[in-house]
Amino acid sequence: MDPGPVTADGCAVDVYLLLPPGGEPGIVHAAAGPGASILELGCGTGRVTHPLLALGHDVVAVDDSAAMLAHVRGETVHARIGDLDLGREFDAVLLGSHLINTARDDDRHALLAAARRHLGPAGRLIVEWHPPEWFDAVRTGQGGRLGEVGVELADVVRDGDLLSARVRYSAGSRHWDQEFTCCRIDLDVVLTSADLIFDAWLSADRTWFAARARRRG
Numbered sequence: 001m002d003p004g005p006v007t008a009d010g011c012a013v014d015v016y017l018l019l020p021p022g023g024e025p026g027i028v029h030a031a032a033g034p035g036a037s038i039l040e041l042g043c044g045t046g047r048v049t050h051p052l053l054a055l056g057h058d059v060v061a062v063d064d065s066a067a068m069l070a071h072v073r074g075e076t077v078h079a080r081i082g083d084l085d086l087g088r089e090f091d092a093v094l095l096g097s098h099l100i101n102t103a104r105d106d107d108r109h110a111l112l113a114a115a116r117r118h119l120g121p122a123g124r125l126i127v128e129w130h131p132p133e134w135f136d137a138v139r140t141g142q143g144g145r146l147g148e149v150g151v152e153l154a155d156v157v158r159d160g161d162l163l164s165a166r167v168r169y170s171a172g173s174r175h176w177d178q179e180f181t182c183c184r185i186d187l188d189v190v191l192t193s194a195d196l197i198f199d200a201w202l203s204a205d206r207t208w209f210a211a212r213a214r215r216r217g
């Protein structure tokens with residue numbers, strides 16, 4: 001089966017075109033505030049971008065996949081997040097999709113540094129992550145449905161703070177397999193090292209939180 005275009009981090013564009021926005025835009029909208037300008041890092045096909053635009057936000061959507069960005073309406077930037085330096089500040093920066101749990105410490109640092117340099121003085125960094133307890137709970141065979149897409153985890157392997165697995169997405173007669181490795185992180189350590197400070201939990205299951213820039217001086 002031809003999976004269609006796939007990003008550098010293994011995401012199939014066709015899967016993200018099928019996935020529904022779910023509750024994410026509502027969480028981001030509530031945290032950012034009405035009319036807030038939003039820099040969205042790793043926007044994919046605009047699954048979350050488009051509802052945020054409809055809610056009245058001015059969104060700049062960033063991704064390093066041209067195939068993903070081809071589907072995004074509004075202002076887009078084709079770039080690696082770590083290299084991003086727009087010379088602009090935003091009311092909110094969105095770092096969703098557990099990108100912060102990358103297994104590479106240098107990538108995580110680059111993601112957070114990019115987020116930090118685009119945050120206005122009162123700006124909020126809005127993050128979706130895998131909390132530590134997720135790493136203990138996750139199991140092979142776990143899954144469910146997101147809209148018309150079936151999702152199932154396989155081959156879960158733990159190695160210290162790292163967890164590797166394969167996720168199978170299926171829709172109709174098509175399926176896509178994506179392997180990933182993610183890292184359990186200590187939030188205070190990670191935020192402090194990026195000159196950020198925890199602000200608030202944004203969801204009851206603590207998979208979303210907000211942070212702010214530490215005051216300098």
Ligand SMILES: C[S@@+](CC[C@H](N)C(=O)[O-])C[C@H]1O[C@@H](n2cnc3c(N)ncnc32)[C@H](O)[C@@H]1O
Nearest residue numbers: 007011042043044047063064065068080081097
């Ligand atoms: C899991 S997808 C999620 C897309 C979107 N956030 C959503 O929830 O529908 C992750 C996206 O982030 C992009 N991405 C991952 N790491 C990136 C990086 N370092 N710089 C730019 N884009 C990145 C990928 O190309 C992909 O489109």
